[in-house]
Amino acid sequence: xxxxxxxxxxxxxxxxxxxxxxxxxxxxxxxxxxxxxxxxxxxxxxxxxxxxxxxxxxxxxxxxxxxxxxxxxxxxxxxxxxxxxxxxxxxxxxxxxxxxxxxxxxxxxxxxxxxxxxxxxxxxxxxxxxxxxxxxxxxxxxxxxxxxxxxxxxxxxxxxxxxxxxxxxxxxxxxxxxxxxxxxxxxxxxxxxxxxxxxxxxxxxxxxxxxxxxxxxxxxxxx
Amino acid sequence: xxxxxxxxxxxxxxxxxxxxxxxxxxxxxxxxxxxxxxxxxxxxxxxxxxxxxxxxxxxxxxxxxxxxxxxxxxxxxxxxxxxxxxxxxxxxxxxxxxxxxxxxxxxxxxxxxxxxxxxxxxxxxxxxxxxxxxxxxxxxxxxxxxxxxxxxxxxxxxxxxxxxxxxxxxxxxxxxxxxxxxxxxxxxxxxxxxxxxxxxxx
Numbered sequence: 001x002x003x004x005x006x007x008x009x010x011x012x013x014x015x016x017x018x019x020x021x022x023x024x025x026x027x028x029x030x031x032x033x034x035x036x037x038x039x040x041x042x043x044x045x046x047x048x049x050x051x052x053x054x055x056x057x058x059x060x061x062x063x064x065x066x067x068x069x070x071x072x073x074x075x076x077x078x079x080x081x082x083x084x085x086x087x088x089x090x091x092x093x094x095x096x097x098x099x100x101x102x103x104x105x106x107x108x109x110x111x112x113x114x115x116x117x118x119x120x121x122x123x124x125x126x127x128x129x130x131x132x133x134x135x136x137x138x139x140x141x142x143x144x145x146x147x148x149x150x151x152x153x154x155x156x157x158x159x160x161x162x163x164x165x166x167x168x169x170x171x172x173x174x175x176x177x178x179x180x181x182x183x184x185x186x187x188x189x190x191x192x193x194x195x196x197x198x199x200x201x202x203x204x205x206x207x208x209x210x211x212x213x214x215x216x217x218x219x220x221x222x223x
Numbered sequence: 224x225x226x227x228x229x230x231x232x233x234x235x236x237x238x239x240x241x242x243x244x245x246x247x248x249x250x251x252x253x254x255x256x257x258x259x260x261x262x263x264x265x266x267x268x269x270x271x272x273x274x275x276x277x278x279x280x281x282x283x284x285x286x287x288x289x290x291x292x293x294x295x296x297x298x299x300x301x302x303x304x305x306x307x308x309x310x311x312x313x314x315x316x317x318x319x320x321x322x323x324x325x326x327x328x329x330x331x332x333x334x335x336x337x338x339x340x341x342x343x344x345x346x347x348x349x350x351x352x353x354x355x356x357x358x359x360x361x362x363x364x365x366x367x368x369x370x371x372x373x374x375x376x377x378x379x380x381x382x383x384x385x386x387x388x389x390x391x392x393x394x395x396x397x398x399x400x401x402x403x404x405x406x407x408x409x410x411x412x413x414x415x416x417x418x419x420x421x422x423x424x425x
Contacts, residue, residue: 050350053381080254084404089377105259 016195018156018180020204024212026172028164032213036117037071038063039078040160043123044088055158055202056122062206068214073114081110098168117165118213122205124158126198135184146186155179156197158205162212174212176205247388249292251396253299256306256407261416263328263423264310268317269297270334278338285344292338292395300333303403307410318366328423329369330362336373340391343382351387352379353394357402361415363422370415376402 032038040060042051056075063070079086085101086092092101102108133150159175180195276293304311312327337356343349360371378397380390410416 050379080252082257083254083400084256084258084407087401087404089401090404090408104257106257110257 016180016182016193018178018195018197018200020176020178020197020200022177022204022208023175024172024208025174026212028167028169028171030118030162030164030171030213032070032117035071035115037073037115038118038120038213039073039075039114039116040120040122041075041078041086041091043121051122051124051158052126052198055124055126055198058199058202059122059160059206059209062203063210066210068210070210070213071115073116078114078116081114082107095163095168095170098163098165102168111165118171119163119165120209121161121163122158123161124156124201126154126156126201129153129155129179133183135186135190137186137190145188146190147188149183149185151181151183153179153181154195154197156201158201160205160209162209172212174205174208176201176208178204243286245286245288245387245391247288247290247391247395249290249295249392249395249399251295251393253295253302253396253400253403255302256403258307258407260309261307261411261420262309263420264312264326265304265308266312266314266327266330267300267304268314268330268332269300270332273297273334276335276338278340280340282342282345285342288340288391290338290340290391290395292399295396296335296399299399299403303407304331307407317362327364329364329419330366332360332362334358334360338395340394342387342391349382350379351382351390351394352377353391353398354378355395355398355402357406359406359413361419363419369419370413372413372415374402374405374409376400376405 040056040063042053042056044050060072060074064072084090085104085107092098102111131150131152133148135146135148135150137146138144156178157175158177159173161173162171163169164171178197178200180197180200182195183193185191185193274293274297276296278288278290278292280288282288301313314330317330317332334357335355336358338353340351340353341348342351346352355376357374357376358371359374361369363369376398378394378399378401380393380397383390411420
């Protein structure tokens with residue numbers, strides 16, 4: 001009985017779903033050698049919204065796995081190697097600034113040492129767009145339980161801007177948007193039905209980024 | 224009896240909340256900057272206030288806070304100055320006498336003017352944030368003040384469930400790191416430094 005209840009809870013917890021949309025804009029041909037690496041950099045700002053470290057970690061983890069794993073340099077290692085040039089307030093804001101940056105003594109040498117071919121600047125965040133319902137749990141000497149339903153809707157919107165360090169150009173942009181509604185229902189036991197739009201956006205962005213970097217050629221517009 | 228128990232409970236709660244101090248010791252690693260060294264022999268004076276800088280603050284309803292960042296800040300500055308200048312000599316006191324000034328091209332005195340932080344409870348944001356105002360004062364070898372400039376470093380760190388001290392510590396390290404980045408990148412573009420360098424390298 002307990003086994004069935006546990007299975008039911010687990011399966012219910014997995015029911016929550018998120019819908020995802022991915023868009024890609026390619027500006028140059030790409031390709032990455034076996035020894036070449038990519039670094040994912042969260043675009044930081046001093047406003048209240050910022051790309052979560054957990055999101056860039058998720059994309060990095062997804063890119064490093066699978067049939068065609070990419071070689072990644074961690075954000076921390078890269079920023080430490082190139083300190084103070086990739087700090088939140090000093091990092092280049094466009095690929096056009098790379099040439100100026102490379103003119104600084106020691107910078108180009110350090111980048112060559114890291115074997116980083118592409119920088120992917122990740123921006124965006126996950127926000128709760130709506131929430132409601134009522135849910136409460138009580139515990140008394142006669143027993144306890146949870147009753148009610150609450151929900152919250154989340155929207156995850158992220159974009160990766162990919163720079164080619166070798167050519168000092170922007171290779172393209174990929175955006176991933178996902179949204180989903182999570183529920184917490186109380187029928188004596190609390191039953192969570194969690195949608196994970198942040199996770200869905202992470203997987204979608206990672207898959208598209210892998211495809212993008214591993215060399216899909218530019219398809220000329222048909223006339 | 225019930226009234227007495229309730230009163231005691233309130234007294235205990237107030238005592239516990241009032242006496243609660245969150246102590247944060249700032250730790251972490253900050254890298255060496257990749258910048259072109261300025262070809263001078265600089266004397267650096269770190270005051271005791273700078274070396275042992277601590278910030279104490281009482282926030283209403285959020286208790287007392289004590290942030291100890293002097294040690295980490297000093298380590299970072301020693302590393303930073305060595306990366307920015309060709310030769311660095313740490314001096315023990317100011318003003319320097321003629322003998323102490325031999326072979327020095329000038330003296331730089333970094334100070335922490337102000338440190339501040341915000342917790343998510345206060346700011347309403349998801350982050351702990353910290354800021355440090357540094358003042359850099361440059362003296363020539365006659366111990367005359369040539370000028371000063373201020374650098375502000377900002378840092379923020381995501382809130383974690385049970386990691387108040389870690390999050391604030393990380394935000395402070397990032398503020399030191401940010402301030403250091405500005406100092407390293409902007410040192411030779413400060414007007415006072417530029418005119419001093421012109422005189423020194425003549």
